[in-house]
Amino acid sequence: xxxRIDGGDNGTAGALSFDGQAIPFRAGDTVAAALLAAGVADxxxxxxxxSRRAPYCMMGVCFECLVEIDGRQNQQACLxxxxxxxxIRRQAGARLLPEGAL
Amino acid sequence: xxxxxxxxxxxxxxxxxxxxxxxxxxxxRTLLVDEQAELGxxxxxxxxxxxxxxxxxxxxxPDYLKGGMLVDRLRASPAQLALSTLVWRIDDDLxxxxxxxxxxxxxxxxxxxxxxxxxxxxxxxxxxxxxxVMTIGALQILLKSARLTPSGRLVLAGSGPLFYLFARQCVAxxxxxxxxxxxxxxxxxxxxxxxxxxxxxxxxxxxLTKGVKLLAALRLARVPVYRDVRDIAIEGDGRAEAVRFxxxxxxxxxxxxxxxxxxxxxPHQQMTRSLDVAxxxxxxxRCFRPRHDASGRLSKPGIFVAGDAGGIIGAEASAQDGAIxxxxxxxxxxxxxxxxxxxxxxxxxxxxxxxxxxxxxxDRLYQPRAAVLDPPDAVTVCxxxxxxxxxxxxxxxxxxxxxxxAKAFLxxxxxxxxxxxxxxxxxxxxxxxxxxxxxxxxxxxxxxPLKPITVGELAGAAGAVEREG
Amino acid sequence: xxxxxxxxxxxxxxxxxxxxxxxxASRAGADVILLDEGDVAFRAARGNxxxxxxxxxxxxxxxxxxxxxxxxxxxxxxATLLVEETGIDIGxxxxxxxxxxxxxxxxxxxxxxxxxxxxxxGDIAITxxxxxxxEALVPAIGPEVIxxxxxxxxxxxxxxYLLRALQQGLQARGGHYWSAxxxxxxxxxxxxxxxxxxxxRVAGKRIVIAAGLGAAKLAPxxxxxxxxxxxxxxxxxxxxVKPFFPYVGSGVRQTVEGSFLIGSSHEEAxxxxxxxxxxxxxxxxSAIRAFPQLAEVGVVRSWGSLRVMTPDGxxxxxxxxxxxxxxxxxxxxxxxxxxxHALILGPALAAGTLPEAVSYFRSDRFDVxxx
Ligand SMILES: Cc1cc2nc3c(=O)[nH]c(=O)nc-3n(C[C@H](O)[C@H](O)[C@H](O)COP(=O)(O)OP(=O)(O)OC[C@H]3O[C@@H](n4cnc5c(N)ncnc54)[C@H](O)[C@@H]3O)c2cc1C
Ligand SMILES: Cc1cc2nc3c(=O)[nH]c(=O)nc-3n(C[C@H](O)[C@H](O)[C@H](O)COP(=O)(O)OP(=O)(O)OC[C@H]3O[C@@H](n4cnc5c(N)ncnc54)[C@H](O)[C@@H]3O)c2cc1C
Ligand code: FES
Numbered sequence: 001x002x003x004r005i006d007g008g009d010n011g012t013a014g015a016l017s018f019d020g021q022a023i024p025f026r027a028g029d030t031v032a033a034a035l036l037a038a039g040v041a042d043x044x045x046x047x048x049x050x051s052r053r054a055p056y057c058m059m060g061v062c063f064e065c066l067v068e069i070d071g072r073q074n075q076q077a078c079l080x081x082x083x084x085x086x087x088i089r090r091q092a093g094a095r096l097l098p099e100g101a102l
Numbered sequence: 103x104x105x106x107x108x109x110x111x112x113x114x115x116x117x118x119x120x121x122x123x124x125x126x127x128x129x130x131r132t133l134l135v136d137e138q139a140e141l142g143x144x145x146x147x148x149x150x151x152x153x154x155x156x157x158x159x160x161x162x163x164p165d166y167l168k169g170g171m172l173v174d175r176l177r178a179s180p181a182q183l184a185l186s187t188l189v190w191r192i193d194d195d196l197x198x199x200x201x202x203x204x205x206x207x208x209x210x211x212x213x214x215x216x217x218x219x220x221x222x223x224x225x226x227x228x229x230x231x232x233x234x235v236m237t238i239g240a241l242q243i244l245l246k247s248a249r250l251t252p253s254g255r256l257v258l259a260g261s262g263p264l265f266y267l268f269a270r271q272c273v274a275x276x277x278x279x280x281x282x283x284x285x286x287x288x289x290x291x292x293x294x295x296x297x298x299x300x301x302x303x304x305x306x307x308x309x310l311t312k313g314v315k316l317l318a319a320l321r322l323a324r325v326p327v328y329r330d331v332r333d334i335a336i337e338g339d340g341r342a343e344a345v346r347f348x349x350x351x352x353x354x355x356x357x358x359x360x361x362x363x364x365x366x367x368x369p370h371q372q373m374t375r376s377l378d379v380a381x382x383x384x385x386x387x388r389c390f391r392p393r394h395d396a397s398g399r400l401s402k403p404g405i406f407v408a409g410d411a412g413g414i415i416g417a418e419a420s421a422q423d424g425a426i427x428x429x430x431x432x433x434x435x436x437x438x439x440x441x442x443x444x445x446x447x448x449x450x451x452x453x454x455x456x457x458x459x460x461x462x463x464x465d466r467l468y469q470p471r472a473a474v475l476d477p478p479d480a481v482t483v484c485x486x487x488x489x490x491x492x493x494x495x496x497x498x499x500x501x502x503x504x505x506x507x508a509k510a511f512l513x514x515x516x517x518x519x520x521x522x523x524x525x526x527x528x529x530x531x532x533x534x535x536x537x538x539x540x541x542x543x544x545x546x547x548x549x550x551p552l553k554p555i556t557v558g559e560l561a562g563a564a565g566a567v568e569r570e571g
Numbered sequence: 572x573x574x575x576x577x578x579x580x581x582x583x584x585x586x587x588x589x590x591x592x593x594x595x596a597s598r599a600g601a602d603v604i605l606l607d608e609g610d611v612a613f614r615a616a617r618g619n620x621x622x623x624x625x626x627x628x629x630x631x632x633x634x635x636x637x638x639x640x641x642x643x644x645x646x647x648x649x650a651t652l653l654v655e656e657t658g659i660d661i662g663x664x665x666x667x668x669x670x671x672x673x674x675x676x677x678x679x680x681x682x683x684x685x686x687x688x689x690x691x692x693g694d695i696a697i698t699x700x701x702x703x704x705x706e707a708l709v710p711a712i713g714p715e716v717i718x719x720x721x722x723x724x725x726x727x728x729x730x731x732y733l734l735r736a737l738q739q740g741l742q743a744r745g746g747h748y749w750s751a752x753x754x755x756x757x758x759x760x761x762x763x764x765x766x767x768x769x770x771x772r773v774a775g776k777r778i779v780i781a782a783g784l785g786a787a788k789l790a791p792x793x794x795x796x797x798x799x800x801x802x803x804x805x806x807x808x809x810x811x812v813k814p815f816f817p818y819v820g821s822g823v824r825q826t827v828e829g830s831f832l833i834g835s836s837h838e839e840a841x842x843x844x845x846x847x848x849x850x851x852x853x854x855x856x857s858a859i860r861a862f863p864q865l866a867e868v869g870v871v872r873s874w875g876s877l878r879v880m881t882p883d884g885x886x887x888x889x890x891x892x893x894x895x896x897x898x899x900x901x902x903x904x905x906x907x908x909x910x911x912h913a914l915i916l917g918p919a920l921a922a923g924t925l926p927e928a929v930s931y932f933r934s935d936r937f938d939v940x941x942x
Pocket of ligand 1: 113116267408
């Protein structure tokens with residue numbers, strides 16, 4: 001649970017979607033920051049034990065923020081700048097290759 | 103065919119920015135690469151966006167704004183910038199392999215400066231994988247880059263200068279419900295005291311005054327502080343809900359919404375390890391650092407390390423360090439006379455030293471708590487592959503000779519973070535079990551790619567075009 | 572000075588060969604000590620592909636083919652015993668091996684292997700199939716695959732868990748595993764063997780030199796010849812992917828964890844374990860030909876590891892003439908042969924004999940070839 005220090009709302013630069021839910025964001029937000037600002041509690045399940053995980057380091061070293069971005073899985077949400085219309089999906093377990101590829 | 107760059111600098115924090123500016127001003131074609139989208143590195147993150155924002159400037163403090171000068175100098179120099187660009191491999195022939203938005207490129211250089219900075223020391227703690235638990239650095243990054251602060255009950259646990267700095271920044275940012283769990287053993291204060299007098303020399307007194315002011319501000323704001331905190335365990339069902347800990351003989355339980363952990367910073371070893379250069383164990387800072395000479399030169403010809411990547415020295419000294427490595431490289435490239443190099447390195451070295459006087463005192467004062475280096479059996483050490491300290495001890499006691507065999511036997515360090523978050527703890531646990539020191543115990547063998555690139559990108563790498571020099 | 576540690580059998584080398592022999596000998600009742608180097612060592616056991624691959628193994632070399640096939644057939648029993656004893660899931664499964672063909676020449680080669688195997692009396696069924704046949708097994712194959720060869724005997728294992736299980740199984744039976752204890756000198760002393768290590772002296776009635784690349788130097792001290800040399804193999808590993816390739820592939824396979832292993836190269840690089848981009852790129856390119864969808868998958872690691880190669884690629888097992896009771900054991904497919912090393916060779920060495928099945932693999936065959 002986070003708030004902007006100016007108390008303002010989250011969405012001044014557009015919105016991305018997280019599993020279909022609209023997530024507004026501000027200029028300069030990374031995907032991870034936008035998700036946390038919107039109250040998303042966790043972004044994936046660990047593939048080994050299924051435990052829920054969320055961004056931990058925000059600087060690209062822990063790989064806990066892995067999400068699917070525009071169809072590409074295992075992207076580090078804390079290193080990718082949020083862009084309007086981006087489609088983000090939660091990942092559960094090991095990555096699945098794109099449907100149709102198999 | 104494109105000509106190679108004279109110099110490639112990796113990392114755009116204070117060390118890398120100072121190095122790139124110095125090199126480019128010295129007349130060599132310089133490329134500065136950083137994985138982040140913005141200049142600044144960790145301390146000066148988002149400096150270009152924030153410097154004109156008085157509200158943030160007030161919260162982050164004057165030290166943060168110093169980054170503005172480094173950025174201005176860099177922007178004014180002819181150095182070329184490649185942001186959002188990952189370096190995933192360096193070859194012995196000084197080819198730097200990059201990836202920008204799915205495109206792999208091979209960049210040739212005559213000199214390389216590795217300024218990849220620090221990361222927070224992994225703080226394995228019961229419950230640290232729960233959502234709602236982040237590093238204090240991560241919380242600070244949210245503040246700097248997205249103006250976000252935790253909105254509910256916040257507990258910060260750990261020690262070190264950044265621990266208190268961030269607490270102060272939280273107060274300034276209007277965080278209401280904040281509790282501090284200081285894990286530094288009180289007796290460390292006493293063992294650090296003899297180092298205090300020399301810490302006051304040079305610029306040291308500034309750091310200490312700043313620290314004292316910080317603590318005073320926190321007291322004034324009546325932020326509750328528990329000291330000598332041990333046995334931290336975070337609990338919750340699917341996310342952090344409470345922190346348990348003990349002080350003296352008392353057990354506590356604090357309900358919370360967000361937990362920040364911090365146990366100091368250590369060099370981010372991945373890149374220097376991948377170069378197969380020697381690393382020494384720094385007893386005072388309890389971490390490995392690559393072996394280098396006074397100007398950052400590694401044993402691999404043409405490659406330098408600068409800033410916190412070469413050993414924790416802080417932002418101001420890192421900037422000087424970057425300049426020193428750059429001056430050495432300029433001399434190697436035939437752009438500086440012996441005399442000019444020596445004179446300018448001596449100048450930078452004086453400033454660098456002045457900023458390091460307080461280090462030994464701070465290192466002693468904020469040595470990480472024992473449980474961080476030797477967590478209880480049930481604590482997860484490798485977050486990716488979910489390997490506990492107990493499992494590590496088991497293989498150590500059955501004769502596994504060290505971290506690499508443990509990795510083979512348990513898969514620790516084989517997940518996506520490639521051992522960044524478990525490596526230091528695995529070495530520490532092994533050293534403890536075998537009675538060897540960390541240097542003899544060794545570390546994971548780190549190999550490329552330094553971060554995952556795709557099979558397709560690697561397949562295409564053989565034909566990768568060189569970035570224009 | 573620490574007292575000498577005395578045992579029935581000293582096994583020098585904690586790779587897959589030494590560990591399998593040590594476990595097997597201790598199951599046969601011997602008091603065994605396994606000596607190994609430290610954490611940083613040339614150890615193919617930690618860097619291999621994990622295949623029990625029998626198609627084509629020993630073609631034109633019937634004793635080698637027979638020994639390999641015998642090992643292949645023993646794997647089920649071996650894996651069951653080891654898992655039962657240690658509780659460590661070594662990830663062994665036998666879905667059969669699939670070799671992909673991208674050209675008529677590839678198919679021709681598979682046919683030749685199949686025919687020669689039959690001529691040599693190999694009891695392994697290899698089915699050469701066209702694209703439709705391969706597609707029926709693995710719908711996900713790429714458009715360039717024009718056929719393949721399938722054999723039911725091939726299997727795969729997690730080689731790292733295998734090594735761990737062997738060493739822990741040895742210790743559970745009261746055997747000893749000493750790491751950071753390289754043999755620096757070996758002597759025969761009044762009918763017994765004495766080995767110097769940094770952790771102290773070790774004595775034993777018998778000794779096996781199974782020290783991988785370290786054997787070349789050590790073996791002559793007890794009158795054995797183990798002229799092995801390194802051959803580098805690079806391997807690329809991906810992140811975990813949901814399972815879609817349930818067979819054993821020779822250049823690409825999916826592990827129990829879901830990662831893809833892509834490899835491995837064959838290079839003369841001396842004692843360098845380095846990787847290089849062009850080799851990794853070539854490996855990845857051929858993996859993508861088999862499975863185009865792998866192009867999108869992340870590479871998390873790559874490594875180079877050194878194979879232990881004899882001059883003719885076949886194993887060496889023999890007893891020293893000068894120092895009876897000293898044995899050599901080396902081969903380049905120590906995963907494949909692991910079952911036989913554990914269940915046949917180990918117990919035989921515990922009893923001080925060499926099994927008849929390996930009598931062919933003496934080192935004097937190299938002298939003959941040299942003349
Ligand atoms: C999270 C965090 C917060 C901190 N906050 C403060 C603070 O508020 N005040 C303070 O005094 N000190 C702080 N420190 C300590 C401070 O970071 C250092 O003292 C200082 O920033 C070191 O500067 P540097 O130039 O060596 O490295 P850094 O500033 O860390 O810069 C390193 C740069 O290298 C880049 N990089 C790393 N690997 C690669 C790669 N493979 N490819 C491309 N680029 C790469 C990174 O993206 C980063 O931008 C913090 C440290 C951390 C880890
Ligand atoms: C890239 C690659 C892929 C492979 N793929 C396969 C495969 O798919 N299937 C297959 O069957 N085989 C495969 N192999 C081969 C297989 O890994 C080896 O055959 C197997 O590891 C057994 O070898 P070893 O025990 O002789 O040597 P190693 O595994 O190298 O072990 C030798 C051991 O001896 C120790 N040692 C050395 N000197 C001394 C000394 N003086 N004192 C004490 N100890 C010493 C070393 O530290 C090491 O632990 C592959 C190998 C490589 C490199
Ligand atoms: S939050 Fe740690 S890598 Fe993104």
